[in-house]
Amino acid sequence: MSAAARLAWALAWLLALLGFGAWLSQSLTVSGDLRRFLPDARTPEQRLLLDELGEGPGSRLLMLALSGDTPQALAERSHALREALADDARFVFVANGADAGLDAIPDALRPYRYLLSPRLDGGTLDADALAEALDARLQDLGSPAADLVEPLVPSDPTLETLALAEAWRPATLPQSLHEAWFDRAGRQALLLLETRAAGFDPDGQREAVAAIRDAFDAVRGGSPAVLEIIGPGAFADEIGTRTAREAGWIGSVDTVGLVLLLLLAYRSWRIPLLGVLPLASAGLAGLAALMLLFGDRVHGITLAFGFTLIGVVQDYPIHFFSHQHAGLSPWRNVRRLWPALATGVAATCIAYLTFLFSGVDGLRQLAVFTIVALATAALCTRWLLPALVDPAPRDVAASPRLLALWRRIERLPRPRIGLAVLALAALAVVALRPGAFWENDLSRLTPVPAPLLERDAQLRAELGAPDVRYVLTLQAADAEAALVASEALRPTLDTLVADGAIDGYDLAARYLPSVARQRARQRALPAPDALRAALDAAVVRSPFRPDAFEPFLEDVERARQAPPLRPGDLAGRPLAPRVGALLLEGEGHATALVSLTGLRDVAAVERAARAHGARLLDMKQASESLVADYRARILAALALAALALSATVWFALRALRRVLRVLLPMALTTLLVLAVLRGFGIELNLFHLVSLILAAGLGLDYALFFEHAGEDRDDQLRTLHAVLVCSAMTLLVFSLLALSSVPVLRAIGGTVALGVVFNFVLALLVARAPLGEYDADPEAAA
Structure with missing residues (x-):
């Protein structure tokens, strides 16, 4: 074979490889999930670890810090950034301290507020309770909060919506300046976001980070403010x-x-x-x-x-x-x-x-x-x-x-x-x-610089974000049993907060009570005739019109007749990722997770967990x-x-x-x-x-x-x-x-x-x- 022929065949081979490589590059998707390089889990703790690494609440959080301008200007940028990202499907929630009110609860769940709110556990909607609520609404309408309260009054005179929004707020919050979260020094406006993408979904996390940067560039205007993004997704x-x-x-x-x-x-x-x-x-x-x-x-x-x-x-x-x-x-x-x-x-x-x-x-x-x-x-x-x-x-x-x-x-x-x-x-x-x-430390395999990891810990402390090392686990036969066990654990957790062992906690039952708890609250709701009579008696003592609260009567009756909410009913709704991250369902079993913030006394938490059939899982171990x-x-x-x-x-x-x-x-x-x-x-x-x-x-x-x-x-x-x-x-x-x-x-x-x-x-x-x-x-x- 001549030299020219040999060269021609070599070039033909090279062109064939280039074509095949181009086809492969269009079909190939590269994964960055480190769990693929981990062995199959053999213990419940290891199985939970692999789930938590990519799916847990701590792995989905992104923490934003705005700095470089006056507090008022930073607060304005914070509000604008929150509004720009609030409807973005890549985020489960975007919080900056200004999210109390109607936006805290999805519209589809508002008729269920009487089944989800804990305020009816020890009370009822009788004439005295309604009269007290209407008096309070009169005062609210004459206050600076009138713009927030007025749209709610016809359908929610007891303001269960706001009570539920308050119950769903994080246990520990940073200080608020100009209705926005700030660090203790008051120099950085803080926001907390949860991504819909899992922690080990690099493509989803990259899209979320890019969306945040694009939104910030759009709202920054001429401000010298700078944006810092910290969290697993940013890493x-x-x-x-x-x-x-x-x-x-x-x-x-x-x-x-x-x-x-x-x-x-x-x-x-x-x-x-x-x-x-x-x-x-x-x-x-x-x-x-x-x-x-x-x-x-x-x-x-x-x-x-x-x-x-x-x-x-x-x-x-x-x-x-x-x-x-x-x-x-x-x-x-x-x-x-x-x-x-x-x-x-x-x-x-x-x-x-x-x-x-x-x-x-x-x-x-x-x-x-x-x-x-x-x-x-x-x-x-x-x-x-x-x-x-x-x-x-x-x-x-x-x-x-x-x-x-x-x-x-x-x-x-x-x-x-x-x-x-x-x-x-x-x-x-x-x-x-x-x-x-x-x-043995998986975290040592990350190329994230130590200063960024320290900054992550600092912002988590400022925002009260969940601890990524310790989590409480409750094993049960199914999701309902896990929710019941979680509800039984809440008084003990409240005691731990009061004693200073932890700053706060989060669990699925906070957002979705057990079916048994929801049915008990349904039984506490009065029948239509009894509720109308109680409302008429309360309205007589107030300047409100008798027909102003028809939406309220309809919502209560819908809540009284509605089937209890179950985890599957949340599919496609904003609460689904929150509950799903804290309530893991498998074949023949379910695991309820309790994320902790500000854990100070590990031994006290471990003793309390054992007393209620729970386990304190050390992710590092x-x-x-x-x-x-x-x-x-x-x-x-x-x-x-x-x-x-x-x-x-x-x-x-x-x-x-x-x-x-x-x-x-x-x-x-x-x-x-x-x-x-x-x-x-x-x-x-x-x-x-x-x-x-x-x-x-x-x-x-x-x-x-x-x-x-x-x-x-x-x-x-x-x-x-x-x-x-x-x-x-x-x-x-x-x-x-x-x-x-x-x-x-x-x-x-x-x-x-x-x-x-x-x-x-x-x-x-x-x-x-x-x-x-x-x-x-x-x-x-x-």
């Missing part, structure tokens, strides 16, 4: 923006660096083009497999980690390029390399295969992506690439510099005792270094137990992976000495990487462990090819060239990842970069054929 937006920004510059530097490195190594502009074809094919095949097996929603961490497999995938075409020379057919070249290449691919794929049985959806996705990508890259190198390469390129074995380097390497000693001492020293560091070995379970599964997978790697290498080489020469560098590298991480006081997290397998795969490839080169000087030089290029490219990629501010990427980058260095050095010292197996003089050996 998710921050993480997404930061990750995209870092991925952009890291990817750009990687691309330029790799192209320059390939040009320098092979002195041909065609090599970068040909080298990218197996890599792109591998990535797209991995994505297609994920979409086929897991649907169109792929986790972002799977993609981030999966595409770092460039460190392994790139090795296959590079070994092929480095070994190609005049007089050797490309097809014969790839057949000679295939045993070593296929062994490395098979061993790494078998290692990742263990993650399919880890019970973790994210790791299953990672395993599928990795296995399909590695296999695709190897098959492309074996069956497609030989037809496209120049059959007589410059022979890298003829490089004087490479030969000089190899001669220096040959003079390196065989440090058998030294390696044993090094292994013992590394083992001592791993075992004896003080400090925690494992990182539950998350640590979940991580520990996850780690146990990862370690089991690692153990199986090590056995699989060893078995594959043994099956391929069938000689103990050769097997040890290949496996020893990889094993010692793993120990050295752990020692370095521990030596610098780095607590190991789950992504360090997963990265060790990737590093092991790299080491296996280096050792296999050094061992495969045998005693032939030219093959040794070509292998050295290939491994130098592979390791330099991989080191560049993962060193840049190690500089990332995203903890997951930093853990992967640092671990694999260390592995590259140690694997390269140890493969040279251990895996290359000993001097005694061939003539020590390379020229004589030739």
Whole structure:
């Protein structure tokens, strides 16, 4: 095949990949839900934790702070911002201290106010109560509150609407200036929003944050006021923006660096083009497999980690390029390399295969992506690439510099005792270094800066937002039983508030009483004739017209005859997310949650909870137990992976000495990487462990090819060239990842970069054929 024909086929392959990639990009949805990288919950606390992480009330809250102007101007912007967002379907509620009144209760629920309000639990609508209410309304109509009260009087002379709105207000509120919430210093106007999107719905949270910023820009006008958004949704937006920004510059530097490195190594502009074809094919095949097996929603961490497999995938075409020379057919070249290449691919794929049985959806996705990508890259190198390469390129074995380097390497000693001492020293560091070995805190995996987390805690304290660590749980057979249990707990919770153990609490029964409680309130409502007689007697003592309160009579009768509200009846109404976040229904069970604010006495709350059959759940403790379970599964997978790697290498080489020469560098590298991480006081997290397998795969490839080169000087030089290029490219990629501010990427980058260095050095010292197996003089050996 002519050079022009080879180039045409390469461009056709590239165009096909670009078209396939464009189609995939339109169909693929990336998920940021970290719960996909958590194991299946095994305990009730862990199950609740996973629900709370993404669905709980604390995870949906956004806190806004307006500053940079006078208090009155800030209050005006606060009111304008609230009005702009109040009807936005992306928010369940928007509160700034000016939400008492008609807006507090949905229109559809107002006839139910007598079933939802606690004021009738100890009273009745008799003539004396109505007369007292009408006297109070006369005073209200002559007060500054007349504009608020007047529309309510005909249908609600007892103002149950406002009483219910007051009952639904947060237990603790910030100070109010100009009818808006402000911080204690009076310099920042505060707003509290609850998003409809779940906490781990990055797209929904990003849309909500963007809507807030757009609304603020529209209402700011010429004011110098600035907006600050704090909360899980804002953090998710921050993480997404930061990750995209870092991925952009890291990817750009990687691309330029790799192209320059390939040009320098092979002195041909065609090599970068040909080298990218197996890599792109591998990535797209991995994505297609994920979409086929897991649907169109792929986790972002799977993609981030999966595409770092460039460190392994790139090795296959590079070994092929480095070994190609005049007089050797490309097809014969790839057949000679295939045993070593296929062994490395098979061993790494078998290692990742263990993650399919880890019970973790994210790791299953990672395993599928990795296995399909590695296999695709190897098959492309074996069956497609030989037809496209120049059959007589410059022979890298003829490089004087490479030969000089190899001669220096040959003079390196065989440090058998030294390696044993090094292994013992590394083992001592791993075992004896003080400090925690494992990182169990899920929050440490977030790239959110510490000052923002501190600001989150500060605003939650100002606004009385729910505590995100502790929550009370009540287990019951169904939703009704859970609501009844919650109502029984309320007096105890009120006592805890009075004693200062907590500042306040929130629970579903606050918004939706049990059916039993609603029916009791219905029975307290008078029949139509009795109510009309009581109202007539009350109106006689007032200046109101006798026919002014017909809407009130109709509403009471509707409440008396209405079926009690149940959780399902709230669907599509503003109260549904509030109740749904605090009342979790499953098959054959329900869990009522009580969110707490200002928790000061954990022991007192725990004692009170136990006395009523409730439990105080410590989210931090539950998350640590979940991580520990996850780690146990990862370690089991690692153990199986090590056995699989060893078995594959043994099956391929069938000689103990050769097997040890290949496996020893990889094993010692793993120990050295752990020692370095521990030596610098780095607590190991789950992504360090997963990265060790990737590093092991790299080491296996280096050792296999050094061992495969045998005693032939030219093959040794070509292998050295290939491994130098592979390791330099991989080191560049993962060193840049190690500089990332995203903890997951930093853990992967640092671990694999260390592995590259140690694997390269140890493969040279251990895996290359000993001097005694061939003539020590390379020229004589030739």
